[in-house]
Amino acid sequence: MRTYIKELEEKKYTEIAGFITKIRDTKYMVFIMLKDITGEIQVSISKEEKPELIEKALECTTGSVIRLKGEMVLSEYVKNGGREFIPKEIVIESISAPSPIEESAEIDSRLDYRWVDLRTTKNTLIYKIQSTLIRAMREFMYQENFIEIHTPKMIATASESGSEVFEVKYFDRNAYLAQSPQFYKQMAMAAGLERIFEVGPVFRAEKSFTNRHSTEFTGFDIEFSYIDSYRDVMDMQERLLTYALKAVEEKYGKEIEETFGMKVIVPKDSFPRIKLAELYDEIEKRYGYTVEDDEKTDLTSEAEKLGCRYAMEEFGSEFLFVTDFKPDKRAFYHMRDEEGIPQGYDLLWRGVEITTGAQREHRYDILKKQAKEKGLEKDVEFYLEFFKYGCPPHGGFGLGVDRLTMLLLNLSSLKETEFLFRGPNRLTP
DSSP, X not given: OBOOGXXXXXXXXXXXXXXXXXXXXXXSEXXXXXXETTEEEEEEEETTTOHHHHHHHHHOOTTOEEEEEEEEEEOTTOTTTTEEEEEEEEEEEEOOOOOXXXXXXXXXHHHTTHHHHTTSHHHHHHXXXXXXXXXXXXXXXXXXXXXXXXXXXXXXXXXXXXXXXXXXXXXXXXXXXXXXXXXXXXXXXXXXXXXXXXXXXXXXXXXXXXXXXXXXXXXXXXXXXXXXXXXXXXXXXXXXXXXHHHHHHHHXXXXXXXXXXXXXXXXXXXXXXXXXXXXXXXHXXXXXXXOOGGGTTSOOHHHHHHHHHHHHHHHSOSEXXXXXXXXXXXXXXXXXXTTXXXXXXXXEETTEEEEEEEXXXXXXXXXXXXXXXXXXXXXXXXXXXXXXTOOOOEEEEEEEHHHHHHHHTTOSOGGGTSSSOOBTTBOOX
Protein backbone atom coordinates (compact mmCIF):
# COMPACT_ATOMS: atom_id res chain seq x y z
CA MET A 1 0.00 0.00 0.00
CA ARG A 2 1.29 3.46 -0.91
CA THR A 3 2.47 5.76 1.89
CA TYR A 4 2.49 9.56 1.68
CA ILE A 5 5.96 11.10 1.81
CA LYS A 6 5.07 13.13 4.89
CA GLU A 7 4.04 9.97 6.74
CA LEU A 8 7.16 7.87 6.07
CA GLU A 9 8.65 6.07 9.09
CA GLU A 10 12.36 5.38 9.46
CA LYS A 11 13.59 2.01 8.15
CA LYS A 12 10.09 0.73 7.44
CA TYR A 13 9.75 -1.04 4.09
CA THR A 14 7.04 0.76 2.15
CA GLU A 15 5.91 2.13 -1.20
CA ILE A 16 5.84 5.77 -2.33
CA ALA A 17 4.84 7.43 -5.61
CA GLY A 18 4.84 10.86 -7.16
CA PHE A 19 6.25 13.30 -9.71
CA ILE A 20 9.96 13.72 -10.30
CA THR A 21 10.97 17.35 -9.76
CA LYS A 22 14.72 16.92 -10.34
CA ILE A 23 17.26 14.27 -11.39
CA ARG A 24 21.00 14.49 -10.68
CA ASP A 25 23.48 11.97 -12.07
CA THR A 26 26.84 11.99 -10.25
CA LYS A 27 29.88 9.71 -10.42
CA TYR A 28 28.70 7.31 -7.73
CA MET A 29 25.02 8.13 -7.20
CA VAL A 30 21.79 9.09 -8.94
CA PHE A 31 19.59 11.43 -6.93
CA ILE A 32 15.89 11.96 -7.63
CA MET A 33 13.67 14.51 -5.95
CA LEU A 34 10.19 13.02 -5.68
CA LYS A 35 7.07 15.02 -4.79
CA ASP A 36 3.56 14.01 -3.78
CA ILE A 37 0.70 16.09 -2.37
CA THR A 38 2.23 16.01 1.14
CA GLY A 39 5.82 16.93 0.40
CA GLU A 40 9.12 16.07 -1.26
CA ILE A 41 11.93 13.63 -0.52
CA GLN A 42 15.34 12.81 -1.94
CA VAL A 43 15.65 9.36 -3.48
CA SER A 44 19.25 8.12 -3.40
CA ILE A 45 20.45 5.26 -5.64
CA SER A 46 23.99 3.90 -5.38
CA LYS A 47 25.52 2.90 -8.72
CA GLU A 48 27.67 0.28 -7.00
CA GLU A 49 24.98 -1.22 -4.77
CA LYS A 50 21.96 -0.95 -7.07
CA PRO A 51 23.22 -1.04 -10.66
CA GLU A 52 19.97 -2.72 -11.79
CA LEU A 53 18.00 0.42 -10.78
CA ILE A 54 20.29 2.99 -12.39
CA GLU A 55 19.28 2.32 -15.99
CA LYS A 56 15.61 2.60 -15.11
CA ALA A 57 16.18 5.76 -13.06
CA LEU A 58 18.02 7.43 -15.93
CA GLU A 59 15.17 6.64 -18.32
CA CYS A 60 13.09 9.09 -16.33
CA THR A 61 12.72 12.80 -16.95
CA THR A 62 11.63 15.71 -14.82
CA GLY A 63 7.84 15.51 -14.56
CA SER A 64 7.73 11.73 -14.91
CA VAL A 65 5.64 9.69 -12.47
CA ILE A 66 7.28 6.76 -10.69
CA ARG A 67 6.48 4.30 -7.94
CA LEU A 68 9.19 3.13 -5.54
CA LYS A 69 9.51 0.42 -2.91
CA GLY A 70 12.15 0.73 -0.22
CA GLU A 71 12.95 2.44 3.08
CA MET A 72 13.27 5.96 4.38
CA VAL A 73 16.41 6.60 6.42
CA LEU A 74 17.65 9.62 8.31
CA SER A 75 20.85 11.32 7.18
CA GLU A 76 22.62 14.43 8.41
CA TYR A 77 23.97 14.98 4.90
CA VAL A 78 20.53 15.42 3.32
CA LYS A 79 19.25 18.99 3.28
CA ASN A 80 15.58 18.23 2.64
CA GLY A 81 14.51 17.53 6.20
CA GLY A 82 17.36 15.09 6.86
CA ARG A 83 15.44 12.24 5.20
CA GLU A 84 16.19 10.19 2.10
CA PHE A 85 14.53 7.21 0.47
CA ILE A 86 16.60 4.16 -0.51
CA PRO A 87 14.69 2.24 -3.19
CA LYS A 88 14.82 -1.48 -3.84
CA GLU A 89 12.38 -1.34 -6.76
CA ILE A 90 11.39 1.30 -9.34
CA VAL A 91 8.25 1.22 -11.47
CA ILE A 92 7.89 3.89 -14.16
CA GLU A 93 4.25 4.91 -14.45
CA SER A 94 4.61 7.70 -16.98
CA ILE A 95 7.46 9.44 -18.82
CA SER A 96 7.14 13.22 -19.18
CA ALA A 97 8.02 15.25 -22.23
CA PRO A 98 10.12 18.37 -21.53
CA SER A 99 8.10 20.91 -19.55
CA PRO A 100 6.34 23.44 -21.81
CA ILE A 101 6.67 26.21 -19.21
CA GLU A 102 9.21 27.65 -16.82
CA GLU A 103 8.20 28.11 -13.19
CA SER A 104 9.07 31.81 -13.57
CA ALA A 105 6.84 32.26 -16.66
CA GLU A 106 4.08 34.88 -16.70
CA ILE A 107 0.70 33.69 -15.44
CA ASP A 108 -1.00 33.76 -18.87
CA SER A 109 1.63 31.42 -20.32
CA ARG A 110 1.35 29.15 -17.31
CA LEU A 111 -2.44 28.98 -17.67
CA ASP A 112 -2.05 27.38 -21.10
CA TYR A 113 -0.57 24.39 -19.26
CA ARG A 114 -2.36 24.78 -15.95
CA TRP A 115 -2.12 21.09 -15.07
CA VAL A 116 1.68 21.39 -15.16
CA ASP A 117 1.69 24.77 -13.41
CA LEU A 118 -0.34 23.40 -10.49
CA ARG A 119 2.34 20.84 -9.60
CA THR A 120 4.55 23.39 -7.85
CA THR A 121 4.68 23.31 -4.06
CA LYS A 122 3.45 26.90 -3.87
CA ASN A 123 0.43 26.29 -6.09
CA THR A 124 -0.43 23.06 -4.31
CA LEU A 125 -0.39 25.00 -1.04
CA ILE A 126 -2.86 27.57 -2.43
CA TYR A 127 -5.49 24.89 -2.92
CA LYS A 128 -4.83 23.22 0.41
CA ILE A 129 -5.43 26.60 2.05
CA GLN A 130 -8.52 27.30 -0.03
CA SER A 131 -9.91 23.86 0.82
CA THR A 132 -9.38 24.52 4.54
CA LEU A 133 -11.05 27.93 4.19
CA ILE A 134 -14.16 26.45 2.56
CA ARG A 135 -14.29 23.51 4.96
CA ALA A 136 -14.19 25.86 7.94
CA MET A 137 -16.92 28.06 6.46
CA ARG A 138 -19.10 25.02 5.84
CA GLU A 139 -18.37 23.78 9.36
CA PHE A 140 -19.48 27.10 10.83
CA MET A 141 -22.71 27.04 8.83
CA TYR A 142 -23.59 23.54 10.03
CA GLN A 143 -22.87 24.57 13.61
CA GLU A 144 -25.32 27.45 13.13
CA ASN A 145 -28.02 25.03 11.91
CA PHE A 146 -27.83 26.00 8.24
CA ILE A 147 -28.84 23.60 5.47
CA GLU A 148 -26.67 23.28 2.35
CA ILE A 149 -28.66 23.50 -0.89
CA HIS A 150 -27.76 23.45 -4.58
CA THR A 151 -29.63 25.82 -6.85
CA PRO A 152 -29.96 25.67 -10.67
CA LYS A 153 -27.32 27.39 -12.76
CA MET A 154 -29.49 27.45 -15.89
CA ILE A 155 -32.43 29.78 -15.44
CA ALA A 156 -35.30 30.97 -17.62
CA THR A 157 -34.80 34.70 -17.15
CA ALA A 158 -31.79 36.90 -16.50
CA SER A 159 -31.18 37.07 -12.76
CA GLU A 160 -31.02 40.21 -10.63
CA SER A 161 -30.41 43.02 -13.10
CA GLY A 162 -31.22 41.69 -16.54
CA SER A 163 -27.66 42.39 -17.74
CA GLU A 164 -24.23 40.77 -17.67
CA VAL A 165 -25.55 37.25 -18.21
CA PHE A 166 -24.54 34.47 -20.57
CA GLU A 167 -27.29 33.31 -22.89
CA VAL A 168 -27.37 29.61 -23.80
CA LYS A 169 -29.52 27.55 -26.15
CA TYR A 170 -31.96 25.40 -24.18
CA PHE A 171 -33.76 23.07 -26.58
CA ASP A 172 -36.33 25.32 -28.35
CA ARG A 173 -35.74 28.45 -26.27
CA ASN A 174 -33.04 30.52 -24.61
CA ALA A 175 -31.80 30.15 -21.06
CA TYR A 176 -29.23 32.04 -18.99
CA LEU A 177 -26.37 31.11 -16.70
CA ALA A 178 -27.09 32.38 -13.19
CA GLN A 179 -25.27 35.49 -11.98
CA SER A 180 -25.88 34.33 -8.43
CA PRO A 181 -28.17 31.99 -6.49
CA GLN A 182 -29.92 35.05 -5.03
CA PHE A 183 -33.46 34.44 -6.22
CA TYR A 184 -33.42 30.77 -5.26
CA LYS A 185 -31.87 31.49 -1.87
CA GLN A 186 -34.87 33.69 -1.20
CA MET A 187 -37.24 31.06 -2.55
CA ALA A 188 -35.80 28.80 0.14
CA MET A 189 -36.81 31.41 2.73
CA ALA A 190 -40.36 31.44 1.34
CA ALA A 191 -40.26 27.63 1.51
CA GLY A 192 -39.57 27.78 5.23
CA LEU A 193 -36.03 26.33 5.13
CA GLU A 194 -35.01 29.29 7.34
CA ARG A 195 -31.21 28.95 7.14
CA ILE A 196 -29.43 27.90 3.96
CA PHE A 197 -26.06 28.22 2.29
CA GLU A 198 -24.55 27.18 -1.03
CA VAL A 199 -21.08 26.75 -2.49
CA GLY A 200 -21.26 26.82 -6.26
CA PRO A 201 -20.34 28.44 -9.59
CA VAL A 202 -21.36 32.00 -10.43
CA PHE A 203 -21.32 33.45 -13.95
CA ARG A 204 -20.80 37.10 -14.96
CA ALA A 205 -20.80 38.12 -18.62
CA GLU A 206 -18.78 41.28 -18.11
CA LYS A 207 -15.72 42.18 -20.16
CA SER A 208 -13.65 43.17 -17.18
CA PHE A 209 -9.88 42.73 -17.21
CA THR A 210 -9.07 43.66 -13.61
CA ASN A 211 -7.12 41.34 -11.34
CA ARG A 212 -10.21 40.63 -9.23
CA HIS A 213 -12.84 39.82 -11.86
CA SER A 214 -13.57 36.67 -13.84
CA THR A 215 -16.49 35.38 -15.88
CA GLU A 216 -16.92 32.31 -13.66
CA PHE A 217 -16.01 31.98 -10.02
CA THR A 218 -16.97 30.01 -6.91
CA GLY A 219 -19.43 31.73 -4.63
CA PHE A 220 -20.21 31.06 -0.98
CA ASP A 221 -23.74 32.34 -0.37
CA ILE A 222 -25.96 32.33 2.69
CA GLU A 223 -29.50 33.45 3.49
CA PHE A 224 -31.41 33.21 6.76
CA SER A 225 -34.84 34.13 8.13
CA TYR A 226 -36.36 35.89 11.12
CA ILE A 227 -33.77 38.62 11.33
CA ASP A 228 -34.48 41.94 13.03
CA SER A 229 -32.29 44.02 10.72
CA TYR A 230 -29.36 43.88 8.33
CA ARG A 231 -27.11 44.17 11.37
CA ASP A 232 -27.90 40.52 12.10
CA VAL A 233 -26.48 39.70 8.68
CA MET A 234 -23.30 41.65 9.41
CA ASP A 235 -22.95 39.89 12.76
CA MET A 236 -23.27 36.48 11.08
CA GLN A 237 -20.66 37.30 8.43
CA GLU A 238 -18.30 38.67 11.04
CA ARG A 239 -18.47 35.44 13.04
CA LEU A 240 -18.15 33.30 9.91
CA LEU A 241 -14.96 35.01 8.72
CA THR A 242 -13.41 35.01 12.18
CA TYR A 243 -14.05 31.27 12.51
CA ALA A 244 -12.67 30.51 9.03
CA LEU A 245 -9.54 32.64 9.41
CA LYS A 246 -8.80 31.03 12.76
CA ALA A 247 -8.98 27.58 11.15
CA VAL A 248 -6.62 28.63 8.35
CA GLU A 249 -4.19 30.30 10.74
CA GLU A 250 -4.02 27.24 12.98
CA LYS A 251 -3.32 24.85 10.11
CA TYR A 252 -1.31 26.92 7.64
CA GLY A 253 -0.37 30.21 9.34
CA LYS A 254 3.35 29.46 9.44
CA GLU A 255 3.49 28.15 5.85
CA ILE A 256 1.53 31.17 4.58
CA GLU A 257 3.98 33.54 6.21
CA GLU A 258 7.00 31.62 4.89
CA THR A 259 5.66 31.13 1.34
CA PHE A 260 3.57 34.25 0.71
CA GLY A 261 4.98 36.71 3.23
CA MET A 262 1.56 37.35 4.76
CA LYS A 263 0.31 36.94 8.31
CA VAL A 264 -3.16 35.46 8.78
CA ILE A 265 -4.73 37.95 11.17
CA VAL A 266 -7.67 36.52 13.10
CA PRO A 267 -10.02 39.34 14.19
CA LYS A 268 -10.32 39.72 17.95
CA ASP A 269 -13.00 42.43 17.99
CA SER A 270 -16.14 43.32 16.06
CA PHE A 271 -15.58 44.83 12.62
CA PRO A 272 -15.97 48.64 12.61
CA ARG A 273 -18.98 50.09 10.81
CA ILE A 274 -19.34 53.42 9.03
CA LYS A 275 -21.84 55.14 6.75
CA LEU A 276 -20.74 55.75 3.17
CA ALA A 277 -20.96 59.54 3.41
CA GLU A 278 -18.99 59.55 6.65
CA LEU A 279 -16.30 57.38 5.11
CA TYR A 280 -15.82 59.82 2.22
CA ASP A 281 -15.57 62.66 4.76
CA GLU A 282 -12.94 60.74 6.73
CA ILE A 283 -10.72 59.79 3.78
CA GLU A 284 -10.91 63.35 2.42
CA LYS A 285 -9.92 64.78 5.79
CA ARG A 286 -7.17 62.22 6.45
CA TYR A 287 -5.75 61.51 3.00
CA GLY A 288 -6.95 64.38 0.81
CA TYR A 289 -8.98 62.07 -1.43
CA THR A 290 -11.84 63.84 -3.19
CA VAL A 291 -14.34 62.79 -5.85
CA GLU A 292 -17.36 64.45 -7.44
CA ASP A 293 -20.59 64.21 -5.45
CA ASP A 294 -22.21 61.91 -8.01
CA GLU A 295 -19.41 59.37 -7.39
CA LYS A 296 -20.04 59.36 -3.65
CA THR A 297 -23.16 57.22 -4.10
CA ASP A 298 -20.90 54.16 -4.32
CA LEU A 299 -17.37 53.10 -3.38
CA THR A 300 -14.60 53.80 -5.87
CA SER A 301 -11.64 51.41 -5.97
CA GLU A 302 -9.46 54.06 -4.33
CA ALA A 303 -12.07 54.65 -1.63
CA GLU A 304 -12.02 50.91 -0.87
CA LYS A 305 -8.26 51.01 -0.38
CA LEU A 306 -8.32 54.16 1.71
CA GLY A 307 -11.30 52.87 3.69
CA CYS A 308 -9.25 49.85 4.75
CA ARG A 309 -6.31 52.07 5.60
CA TYR A 310 -8.62 54.19 7.77
CA ALA A 311 -10.05 51.08 9.49
CA MET A 312 -6.57 49.81 10.32
CA GLU A 313 -5.31 53.17 11.59
CA GLU A 314 -8.44 54.07 13.54
CA PHE A 315 -9.62 50.67 14.79
CA GLY A 316 -6.74 48.26 14.18
CA SER A 317 -9.06 46.24 11.94
CA GLU A 318 -8.45 44.74 8.49
CA PHE A 319 -12.22 44.73 7.93
CA LEU A 320 -14.69 47.58 7.52
CA PHE A 321 -18.47 47.50 7.06
CA VAL A 322 -19.81 50.38 4.95
CA THR A 323 -23.55 51.13 5.12
CA ASP A 324 -26.15 53.64 3.89
CA PHE A 325 -25.74 53.45 0.12
CA LYS A 326 -28.14 55.18 -2.25
CA PRO A 327 -31.03 53.13 -3.75
CA ASP A 328 -29.77 53.56 -7.32
CA LYS A 329 -26.59 51.61 -6.40
CA ARG A 330 -28.36 48.74 -4.67
CA ALA A 331 -30.45 45.86 -6.01
CA PHE A 332 -34.23 46.30 -6.11
CA TYR A 333 -34.75 43.52 -3.56
CA HIS A 334 -32.85 45.31 -0.77
CA MET A 335 -35.18 46.48 1.97
CA ARG A 336 -35.31 50.26 2.48
CA ASP A 337 -36.09 52.20 5.64
CA GLU A 338 -38.61 55.01 6.03
CA GLU A 339 -36.14 57.43 4.44
CA GLY A 340 -35.54 55.17 1.47
CA ILE A 341 -32.05 54.05 2.54
CA PRO A 342 -31.22 50.44 1.56
CA GLN A 343 -30.73 48.23 4.58
CA GLY A 344 -27.45 46.69 3.53
CA TYR A 345 -23.70 47.03 3.44
CA ASP A 346 -20.44 46.38 1.65
CA LEU A 347 -17.63 44.64 3.52
CA LEU A 348 -14.06 45.72 2.75
CA TRP A 349 -10.98 43.62 3.46
CA ARG A 350 -7.37 44.43 2.62
CA GLY A 351 -8.36 47.23 0.28
CA VAL A 352 -11.05 45.37 -1.66
CA GLU A 353 -14.83 44.93 -1.43
CA ILE A 354 -15.55 41.26 -0.74
CA THR A 355 -19.29 41.29 -0.02
CA THR A 356 -22.54 43.10 -0.61
CA GLY A 357 -25.06 41.96 2.00
CA ALA A 358 -28.49 43.14 3.03
CA GLN A 359 -31.83 42.56 4.60
CA ARG A 360 -34.15 41.67 1.73
CA GLU A 361 -37.59 43.12 1.09
CA HIS A 362 -39.99 40.27 1.88
CA ARG A 363 -43.32 42.13 1.47
CA TYR A 364 -44.81 41.39 -1.93
CA ASP A 365 -46.38 44.78 -2.71
CA ILE A 366 -43.29 46.79 -1.78
CA LEU A 367 -40.96 44.39 -3.61
CA LYS A 368 -43.10 44.60 -6.73
CA LYS A 369 -43.02 48.39 -6.55
CA GLN A 370 -39.22 48.48 -6.20
CA ALA A 371 -38.78 46.12 -9.14
CA LYS A 372 -41.03 48.35 -11.24
CA GLU A 373 -38.95 51.42 -10.30
CA LYS A 374 -35.92 49.75 -11.92
CA GLY A 375 -37.86 48.55 -14.94
CA LEU A 376 -37.56 44.91 -13.96
CA GLU A 377 -41.14 43.99 -13.07
CA LYS A 378 -41.65 41.76 -16.13
CA ASP A 379 -38.18 40.23 -15.96
CA VAL A 380 -38.62 39.03 -12.39
CA GLU A 381 -42.25 37.93 -12.43
CA PHE A 382 -41.31 34.37 -11.45
CA TYR A 383 -39.26 35.68 -8.53
CA LEU A 384 -42.04 37.95 -7.26
CA GLU A 385 -44.32 34.90 -7.06
CA PHE A 386 -42.18 33.59 -4.19
CA PHE A 387 -43.51 36.37 -1.95
CA LYS A 388 -47.25 36.18 -2.69
CA TYR A 389 -47.87 33.36 -0.25
CA GLY A 390 -46.06 34.60 2.84
CA CYS A 391 -42.36 35.00 3.54
CA PRO A 392 -40.46 35.76 6.77
CA PRO A 393 -38.07 38.71 7.08
CA HIS A 394 -34.65 37.56 5.94
CA GLY A 395 -31.24 38.61 4.68
CA GLY A 396 -27.92 37.27 3.48
CA PHE A 397 -24.73 37.81 1.56
CA GLY A 398 -22.34 36.23 -0.91
CA LEU A 399 -18.57 35.82 -0.91
CA GLY A 400 -16.23 35.02 -3.78
CA VAL A 401 -14.04 32.17 -2.57
CA ASP A 402 -11.33 32.89 -5.14
CA ARG A 403 -11.16 36.58 -4.24
CA LEU A 404 -10.96 35.71 -0.54
CA THR A 405 -8.03 33.38 -1.26
CA MET A 406 -6.29 36.02 -3.37
CA LEU A 407 -6.49 38.60 -0.59
CA LEU A 408 -5.59 36.12 2.13
CA LEU A 409 -2.34 35.21 0.36
CA ASN A 410 -1.59 38.64 -1.15
CA LEU A 411 -1.62 37.25 -4.69
CA SER A 412 -1.80 39.51 -7.73
CA SER A 413 -4.79 38.01 -9.54
CA LEU A 414 -7.70 35.59 -9.46
CA LYS A 415 -5.79 33.72 -12.15
CA GLU A 416 -3.61 32.40 -9.33
CA THR A 417 -6.46 31.22 -7.10
CA GLU A 418 -9.01 29.79 -9.54
CA PHE A 419 -8.33 26.17 -10.48
CA LEU A 420 -9.07 27.07 -14.11
CA PHE A 421 -9.51 30.79 -14.73
CA ARG A 422 -12.28 32.02 -16.99
CA GLY A 423 -12.17 35.53 -18.42
CA PRO A 424 -13.20 37.36 -21.60
CA ASN A 425 -10.13 35.98 -23.40
CA ARG A 426 -9.79 32.64 -21.60
CA LEU A 427 -12.02 29.61 -22.20
CA THR A 428 -9.37 26.87 -22.25
CA PRO A 429 -8.01 24.56 -21.01
